[in-house]
Amino acid sequence: MHKVLFVCLGNICRSPTAEGVFRAQVAAAGLSEVIGIDSAGTAAWHIGKAPDQRAQAAATRRGYDLTALRGRQVAVADFGEFDYILAMDRSNLADLLAQCPAEQRHKVRLFLSFSSQWQDHEVPDPYYGGADGFDQVLDMVEDAAHGLLSDIRAEIKRRA
């Protein structure tokens, strides 16, 4: 099993979007049995909540279903449990590294490091902006999810 955790601040906009998009790509690749996927927030504000309505609406327009997802907060056990712990922005990255045991730090990186177009960028927080922000999140996330899937496929081949 290759386990991926997407992390943002609230776990109601960016990281559930990444989870939904990556789940769809992984399912289309027939790899749902070997790639585990979850998302979490560094903050506790939205524990148990469904994704933001605007994130759900933008995802639905592109054929992704986020309705079953519920917010949760990152826990220290996640650093042992997951192989890829992917931060949406540098603030999430710093918060993760501040909690991460030293031997697990190599697992924590910016999600967009897997993208083809936005490698040094952050996924901008769309919470206080307009509807466009949610489409931009989807553009970035779809691109980086393809790169992540390629990386994991290569890892699966290496281990086979």
Ligand code: 4NP
């Ligand atoms: P997310 O967006 O980190 O992409 O889920 C946010 C959601 C909620 C808040 C901030 C960012 N908030 O301040 O409640």
